[in-house]
């Protein structure tokens with residue numbers, strides 16, 4: 001009975017895609033690209049996670065959220081593994097996540113290293129006010145058209 | 157000295173340097189000249205503490221006595237720390253803090269660049285993660301050194317004084333000893349002395365843009381990497397370790 005009710009790998013991915021990033025609640029852990037692998041090893045579920053930034057204080061909360069969401073799905077035997085290499089890159093962010101970020105007012109990461117447009121008005125006359133922002137993954141920018149400051153999700 | 161004994165010492169040098177610098181930088185929290193700089197300094201400290209976690213966790217694993225990263229950070233005394241003397245220097249003014257940061261970042265970016273090719277995958281993996289963050293740090297600290305050095309007469313004078321004061325501490329980064337010899341042989345780490353030419357080139361370019369003169373005197377304070385520290389480290393530890401000493405095992 002208990003075995004039969006355990007979720008499949010695909011169902012686990014779906015479940016992880018409902019867990020919000022603790023600092024940017026409009027995107028999920030899957031959108032963020034930090035879930036690197038999900039597999040069953042016999043009756044143990046192994047989830048491999050990579051940190052965004054070394055000192056990101058959200059890491060512990062993320063781990064707790066994963067454990068609690070999967071416990072809720074009936075998974076009690078769970079192991080979280082940390083993988084540092086290959087290092088997390090914003091290239092792993094999902095398209096869905098990028099759109100959600102912009103809707104939320106955070107310019108999504110761009111390969112050229114600077115935001116494409118102001119998430120408020122769409123203007124492209126922009127300037128950086130600081131290389132760092134309110135969380136390790138963001139920088140502070142300002143739009144010279146609408147004069148609003150905004151967060152840019154740094155490209156790494 | 158066995159390979160693991162040398163690796164343990166080397167990991168402490170890396171992890172203690174990022175730990176103590178992180179603590180120093182965090183002293184600015186709430187005190188920086190403008191909010192953007194306050195946030196930037198806090199973020200830098202956060203990256204450094206994260207890297208410390210990785211280096212000291214691996215150090216504990218290599219040592220094999222069951223010590224965690226926290227045990228190593230909070231339960232050792234001054235003479236067991238292996239950080240560079242440079243990072244325990246008091247902050248001074250904002251410019252001096254950024255000068256120290258740049259001198260360290262320049263070294264760290266080169267060291268991590270070499271460690272990417274370490275024969276020990278655990279070391280290479282941490283270096284891969286940390287080097288992305290340090291690339292940001294060095295860009296910012298170099299930019300600030302240039303901005304303040306080539307700024308007003310007052311900021312220029314202060315930055316020159318900062319460089320003059322800190323320069324006698326840079327030589328220690330490039331001192332190689334028996335620990336390095338063991339690790340060079342097995343391809344785990346580079347000879348620190350081999351990083352000097354690239355460091356001189358990078359720092360030379362930035363100081364030229366900053367209109368600052370690099371001191372000619374080559375005198376070097378050393379000893380941090382082998383446990384002989386200045387009086388400043390004791391005060392840092394008294395502050396940093398107080399909670400775990402007074403309330404052993406306390407958790408957040």
Ligand SMILES: [Zn+2]
Pocket residue numbers: 118119120121122123143144145146147148
């Ligand atoms: Zn705008």
